Amino acid sequence: MFNSLSDRLQDTFEKLRGKGRLTEDDINLAMREIRMALLEADVNYRVVKEFVARCKEKCLTADVLSSLSPAQNVVKVVLDELTTLLGSTDSKLTLAQNRTPNVIMLVGLQGSGKTTAAAKLAYLLKKQGRNPLLAACDTHRPAAADQLATLGGEIGVPVFRGDGKDAVDVASGSIREAVDRLCDVVIVDTAGRLQIDEEMMQEAVAIKQAVRPDQILMVVDAMTGQDIVNVVTEFANRVDFDGVIMSKLDGDARGGGALSVREVTGKPIKFVSMGEKPDSLEVFHPDRMAKRILGMGDVVGIIEQAQKVADEQQVADAERMLREGFTMDDLLAQMQQIRKMGGLRKIMGMIPGMERAMAQMPDAADDSQLVRIEAMIHSMTREERMRPKVINGQRRRRIAQGSGRTVQEVNQLIKQWDEMNKMMSRMKGMMQPGGGKKGRRAMQQMMRNMGGGNFPF
Amino acid sequence: MHKMGFLDNLKAGLRRSREAINEIFYMGGEVDESFWEELEDTLVMGDMGAEVALRVSDDLRDQAARENLTRAPQIRSALAERLAAEFPVAERDPFTDVPSCVLFVGINGAGKTTTVGKLAGRARETGVSCVIGGADTFRAAAIEQLEVWGQRAGVDVVTRERGADPASVCYEVLEEAERRGSQLVLIDTAGRLHTSSDLMRELAKVVNVTRKRSKMPVSVVLVIDATTGQNGLNQAHEFNDALDLDGLIVTKLDGTAKGGIALAISSQLGLPIYRIGVGETIDDLQTFDAREFCRALVGEGM
Numbered sequence: 001m002f003n004s005l006s007d008r009l010q011d012t013f014e015k016l017r018g019k020g021r022l023t024e025d026d027i028n029l030a031m032r033e034i035r036m037a038l039l040e041a042d043v044n045y046r047v048v049k050e051f052v053a054r055c056k057e058k059c060l061t062a063d064v065l066s067s068l069s070p071a072q073n074v075v076k077v078v079l080d081e082l083t084t085l086l087g088s089t090d091s092k093l094t095l096a097q098n099r100t101p102n103v104i105m106l107v108g109l110q111g112s113g114k115t116t117a118a119a120k121l122a123y124l125l126k127k128q129g130r131n132p133l134l135a136a137c138d139t140h141r142p143a144a145a146d147q148l149a150t151l152g153g154e155i156g157v158p159v160f161r162g163d164g165k166d167a168v169d170v171a172s173g174s175i176r177e178a179v180d181r182l183c184d185v186v187i188v189d190t191a192g193r194l195q196i197d198e199e200m201m202q203e204a205v206a207i208k209q210a211v212r213p214d215q216i217l218m219v220v221d222a223m224t225g226q227d228i229v230n231v232v233t234e235f236a237n238r239v240d241f242d243g244v245i246m247s248k249l250d251g252d253a254r255g256g257g258a259l260s261v262r263e264v265t266g267k268p269i270k271f272v273s274m275g276e277k278p279d280s281l282e283v284f285h286p287d288r289m290a291k292r293i294l295g296m297g298d299v300v301g302i303i304e305q306a307q308k309v310a311d312e313q314q315v316a317d318a319e320r321m322l323r324e325g326f327t328m329d330d331l332l333a334q335m336q337q338i339r340k341m342g343g344l345r346k347i348m349g350m351i352p353g354m355e356r357a358m359a360q361m362p363d364a365a366d367d368s369q370l371v372r373i374e375a376m377i378h379s380m381t382r383e384e385r386m387r388p389k390v391i392n393g394q395r396r397r398r399i400a401q402g403s404g405r406t407v408q409e410v411n412q413l414i415k416q417w418d419e420m421n422k423m424m425s426r427m428k429g430m431m432q433p434g435g436g437k438k439g440r441r442a443m444q445q446m447m448r449n450m451g452g453g454n455f456p457f
Numbered sequence: 458m459h460k461m462g463f464l465d466n467l468k469a470g471l472r473r474s475r476e477a478i479n480e481i482f483y484m485g486g487e488v489d490e491s492f493w494e495e496l497e498d499t500l501v502m503g504d505m506g507a508e509v510a511l512r513v514s515d516d517l518r519d520q521a522a523r524e525n526l527t528r529a530p531q532i533r534s535a536l537a538e539r540l541a542a543e544f545p546v547a548e549r550d551p552f553t554d555v556p557s558c559v560l561f562v563g564i565n566g567a568g569k570t571t572t573v574g575k576l577a578g579r580a581r582e583t584g585v586s587c588v589i590g591g592a593d594t595f596r597a598a599a600i601e602q603l604e605v606w607g608q609r610a611g612v613d614v615v616t617r618e619r620g621a622d623p624a625s626v627c628y629e630v631l632e633e634a635e636r637r638g639s640q641l642v643l644i645d646t647a648g649r650l651h652t653s654s655d656l657m658r659e660l661a662k663v664v665n666v667t668r669k670r671s672k673m674p675v676s677v678v679l680v681i682d683a684t685t686g687q688n689g690l691n692q693a694h695e696f697n698d699a700l701d702l703d704g705l706i707v708t709k710l711d712g713t714a715k716g717g718i719a720l721a722i723s724s725q726l727g728l729p730i731y732r733i734g735v736g737e738t739i740d741d742l743q744t745f746d747a748r749e750f751c752r753a754l755v756g757e758g759m
Contacts, residue, residue: 143604
């Protein structure tokens with residue numbers, strides 16, 4: 001298999017790291033690797049060429065920071081360029097203040113994820129206190145309106161289907177419907193179309209003229225290859241969209257297309273779509289994406305995710321752990337939390353350098369380990385879970401049999417618990433158990449320790 | 458007649474890549490260093506992947522030196538042959554060599570349901586008794602979409618309510634097909650990302666159940682969107698590891714995408730391409746001819 005972009009760049013930078021000075025040849029070598037890596041990440045060829053040329057120029061002329069090593073300077077230059085290329089700031093949805101209803105229109109190729117994105121966007125707006133209406137203007141694909149109606153039903157957002165014949169009529173009808181229903185924002189889902197399909201492109205323009213959207217968002221599949229440039233250029237020329245939703249970023253695509261879109265059309269990426277659930281639409285952060293591509297890890301992302309899962313109960317648990325020590329039940333809870341956050345592999349992938357380490361030992365982040373440990377803990381009695389110290393040889397054998405593991409594995413688990421308990425006592429010394437805020441911070445600290453590889457398995 | 462239509466469609470679809478390649482071929486009679494560099498780049502631009510592109514152009518360069526090919530048109534012809542050689546040949550066409558049961562798998566939005574609909578229509582036209590199985594019980598309105606296709610094609614759809622276990626749907630589909638004596642069974646599955654291990658396990662179960670239960674030969678076909686970039690290789694590897702694929706169908710080749718990823722997957726995994734989709738209608742889903750595809754790609758015999 002080919003390496004991921006961050007692997008490749010890290011290889012290159014490791015070669016540079018040992019050097020005190022970089023010659024032009026060194027920089028050329030690094031740039032060649034960067035070029036290959038970006039190509040493999042599906043960044044468009046022309047974009048790569050310009051990007052690499054700019055980076056090289058900067059590296060050679062550089063306003064170099066003397067506080068950094070030469071290799072670090074190259075990293076900084078590439079990172080800065082990448083961030084600039086992706087857009088320097090977070091882009092939000094801009095809707096006219098004095099217009100009711102606001103209209104958002106979605107366009108894109110077949111199968112890029114428009115209908116799903118429409119429902120996710122409606123869910124997001126609803127959570128922000130808006131009252132959205134979904135308009136099913138995909139009159140071409142069989143049962144597209146049914147799909148939207150089902151999704152709308154699931155998130156409690158009304159769906160306007162009209163007569164389901166003419167997309168432009170449905171679109172205009174949806175605006176009247178929104179006024180009647182007192183909806184303040186209409187999300188128009190349209191049929192998928194190829195950018196070279198003249199008839200369909202005209203339909204998109206006709207819908208645009210009929211509803212005069214505040215925002216047109218183009219939905220782009222993160223896995224799209226080199227052709228993305230032709231697609232977005234044509235859509236930009238014909239319907240002139242305002243921003244992009246990158247879909248299917250929960251896969252392992254590096255999303256190099258994001259770079260191409262931004263560079264070629266200048267349109268910002270506004271949202272990334274990360275899964276099948278309605279709440280999986282996230283605001284796009286160019287800096288994080290750039291860092292992630294460069295293998296510098298998405299540490300902010302981990303903390304945010306930890307915050308999302310750490311509810312009040314768990315904060316209280318964290319305080320109790322600090323007071324009374326760490327039980328097997330706590331270990332179990334943490335294990336389940338890791339699974340909730342998407343598994344070890346996902347969390348570790350966000351940590352700087354971890355992705356490479358993981359590639360070298362593929363079993364290290366194997367989630368089946370978690371399942372085994374869970375099984376062993378489930379085979380313990382209540383007392384054993386609360387006070388693991390009581391687990392003697394006989395009990396170990398029983399637990400091993402009950403969970404279908406070996407006694408050695410049970411021993412290992414107990415040893416791990418012991419180490420975690422020690423870590424917890426050290427933390428107790430560092431901070432006073434107190435208010436909820438402090439507990440939360442302790443929790444976060446723990447999450448970070450866990451993710452940072454200190455978690456002893 | 459429609460053979461022509463297909464070729465025209467394919468040629469039109471591949472126009473851009475051809476133009477790009479033509480550009481380098483017309484740069485002059487003799488080829489030089491920059492010719493080879495640009496050839497490499499053009500292949501990369503076609504989503505063929507840096508690895509395959511380099512290998513192909515290196516091989517071609519050796520061949521040119523060996524056979525003393527100095528003029529661009531000669532190399533063009535050699536290139537078409539060279540690319541065509543990268544595709545493995547299908548031993549059996551699961552859609553015409555009946556009885557046959559085919560499972561369609563792939564990521565979300567690749568075009569599985571549409572492909573099933575078109576193939577069912579074609580089977581009906583040629584008088585093969587066919588039944589469609591709707592094992593996508595996850596996506597909203599997937600069953601309704603399939604039913605519309607079933608009505609259009611005049612083929613019955615066997616399915617269950619949304620949320621039903623897809624493996625048991627397959628079991629029922631096969632039972633029903635046997636009861637009716639159907640020759641061709643086409644089963645649509647829910648789209649899923651190859652990175653989602655739970656869903657991949659579910660799919661492996663679906664495939665296992667189908668392979669065990671079916672008395673006719675079962676083929677598992679990966680449907681892949683021609684616009685997909687290098688991630689397509691990851692997809693194909695994961696699906697192949699989990700399901701042991703039999704072949705590929707490449708959809709949406711009527712756009713400007715060159716579908717080079719199809720070549721990369723087909724050659725790396727040794728999977729034949731059974732069909733390619735070059736347009737909206739039933740007739741636009743065509744049998745794949747590697748040589749024709751590659752000739753159209755490099756602009757030979759236009």
